[in-house]
Amino acid sequence: xxxxxxxxxxxxxxxxxxxxxxxxxxxxxxxxxxxxxxxxxxxxxxxxxxxxxxxxxxxxxxxxxxxxxxxxxxxxxxxxxxxxxxxxxxxxxxxxxxxxxxxxxxxxxxxxxxxxxxxxxxxxxxxxxxxxxxxxxxxxxxxxxxxxxxxxxxxxxxxxxxxxxxxxxxxxxxxxxxxxxxxxxxxxxxxxxxxxxxxxxxxxxxxxxxxxxxxxxxxxxxxxxxxxxxxxxxxxxxxxxxxxxxxxxxxxxxxxxxxxxxxxxxxxxxxxxxxxxxxxxxxxxxxxxxxxxxxxxxxxxxxxxxxxxxxxxxxxxxxxxxxxxxxxxxxxxxxxxxxxxxxxxxxxxxxxxxxxxxxxxxxxxxxxxxxxxxxxxxxxxxxxxxxxxxxxxxxxxxxxxxxxxxxxxxxxxxxxxxxxxxxxxxxxxxxxxxxxxxxxxxxxxxxxxxxxxxxxxxxxxxxxxxxxxxxxxxxxxxxxxxxxxxxxxxxx
Numbered sequence: 265x266x267x268x269x270x271x272x273x274x275x276x277x278x279x280x281x282x283x284x285x286x287x288x289x290x291x292x293x294x295x296x297x298x299x300x301x302x303x304x305x306x307x308x309x310x311x312x313x314x315x316x317x318x319x320x321x322x323x324x325x326x327x328x329x330x331x332x333x334x335x336x337x338x339x340x341x342x343x344x345x346x347x348x349x350x351x352x353x354x355x356x357x358x359x360x361x362x363x364x365x366x367x368x369x370x371x372x373x374x375x376x377x378x379x380x381x382x383x384x385x386x387x388x389x390x391x392x393x394x395x396x397x398x399x400x401x402x403x404x405x406x407x408x409x410x411x412x413x414x415x416x417x418x419x420x421x422x423x424x425x426x427x428x429x430x431x432x433x434x435x436x437x438x439x440x441x442x443x444x445x446x447x448x449x450x451x452x453x454x455x456x457x458x459x460x461x462x463x464x465x466x467x468x469x470x471x472x473x474x475x476x477x478x479x480x481x482x483x484x485x486x487x488x489x490x491x492x493x494x495x496x497x498x499x500x501x502x503x504x505x506x507x508x509x510x511x512x513x514x515x516x517x518x519x520x521x522x523x524x525x526x527x528x529x530x531x532x533x534x535x536x537x538x539x540x541x542x543x544x545x546x547x548x549x550x551x552x553x554x555x556x557x558x559x560x561x562x563x564x565x566x567x568x569x570x571x572x573x574x575x576x577x578x579x580x581x582x583x584x585x586x587x588x589x590x591x592x593x594x595x596x597x598x599x600x601x602x603x604x605x606x607x608x609x610x611x612x613x614x615x616x617x618x619x620x621x622x623x624x625x626x627x628x629x630x631x632x633x634x635x636x637x638x639x640x641x642x643x644x645x646x647x648x649x650x651x652x653x654x655x656x657x658x659x660x661x662x663x664x665x666x667x668x669x670x671x672x673x674x675x676x677x678x679x680x681x682x683x684x685x686x687x688x689x690x691x692x693x694x695x696x697x698x699x700x701x702x703x704x705x706x707x708x709x710x711x712x713x714x715x716x717x718x719x720x721x722x723x724x725x726x727x728x729x730x731x732x733x734x735x736x737x738x739x740x741x742x743x744x745x746x747x748x749x750x751x752x753x754x755x756x
Contacts, residue, residue: 280369287316355389356736387433392736440743443554447741451526488609495583505570522630523549523574530603547725548629564753635699648704651715
């Protein structure tokens with residue numbers, strides 16, 4: 265990750281020769297540059313089409329004697345529309361442009377009007393936009409490294425607050441990067457045991473871990489997780505991370521992640537093309553681990569339980585079959601009609617276990633349904649809830665972090681679609697009808713009266729290629745919801 269430092273405007277320390285400038289659309293010039301430099305550079309890049317629009321970044325060379333060899337100009341869009349997301353995207357755009365022109369060190373004279381949350385957003389954008397997953401590449405020695413060092417030049421009275429905001433942004437980005445690395449790893453490398461081992465590494469200080477093995481799960485009656493697992497040669501795990509603040513917690517929350525490290529569809533086998541990205545079916549679990557990797561640093565005054573049900577879904581010789589009936593940890597029975605609707609089966613046990621912790625609220629994250637991608641596309645998460653107040657808190661956090669969610673209704677009349685003739689419920693509804701809502705209604709059967717929000721992250725958890733308009737998103741796993749959950753706990 266790039267290393268950030270803060271110096272005062274009067275500092276005489278040696279500084280990078282690449283300067284970063286900001287511009288608003290429809291306002292002449294830069295608002296964080298000396299008048300002479302700003303005027304000459306503005307004319308140069310304006311003639312090339314730069315006007316300060318949000319999606320713009322330009323490179324220019326200043327006049328001799330200015331102290332800089334190169335300038336990178338970032339557009340922020342109209343001043344009235346400036347938001348945290350504008351600055352986050354500007355940071356991502358800077359990261360991409362720096363890699364493109366092979367800039368490794370840069371400095372920005374940070375405008376006083378940009379406060380703590382704004383510097384946090386900008387730094388998040390730089391760090392996440394700089395992310396590259398090169399684990400399996402052999403020819404990376406001469407590849408552009410991107411930004412390595414970045415200096416903020418600020419008035420002396422802002423140094424302390426700026427430093428703290430940068431540290432918070434670094435923690436957020438570290439959590440996201442951990443999640444991205446797990447999602448992007450090859451499915452034979454990132455197995456259920458690797459998720460369990462990652463939890464073991466995280467469990468220190470104020471974080472404790474209970475790790476339930478296959479033998480434990482049999483005793484616990486985790487029939488959903490065990491049923492999905494039976495076709496795999498690899499053992500399942502139920503992971504329970506537990507963070508407690510030093511003082512009295514304001515509330516307790518469980519975050520639950522679906523951890524299918526590879527989803528073949530089981531005997532209801534997916535087409536070959538649909539399996540190509542199914543290493544990402546544990547993105548919910550990766551988000552839980554990303555959040556917990558930072559809780560001891562950020563120290564929110566909220567008690568947090570992180571619960572992950574993890575296994576592969578494979579079509580082995582002993583695999584569970586359409587027509588089988590599984591019993592979840594809370595005693596409810598589930599008729600399996602499609603083994604590719606496995607996420608809700610493992611979450612049945614994870615949610616049942618979360619309820620046992622007697623928490624004030626539950627938020628689950630799951631790449632649950634392709635129907636949610638059809639409904640909301642690749643940039644919006646589907647949200648369902650039995651408690652509007654909890655959903656409003658989650659939405660406030662996601663709005664702050666630029667991770668969009670949209671509520672889908674839990675239509676009670678649709679419950680008839682998951683009624684089974686031989687069990688308490690079946691794991692699919694009618695083909696082509698409200699698939700995401702049916703998934704949410706199924707999960708609701710396992711939370712009882714506990715306030716609960718279900719986040720179907722099937723679309724935004726993975727990007728096929730880069731997103732030009734959101735430059736801090738890179739190809740592959742996004743680490744979705746790590747930042748939003750950290751903000752939820754920080755502001756609770």
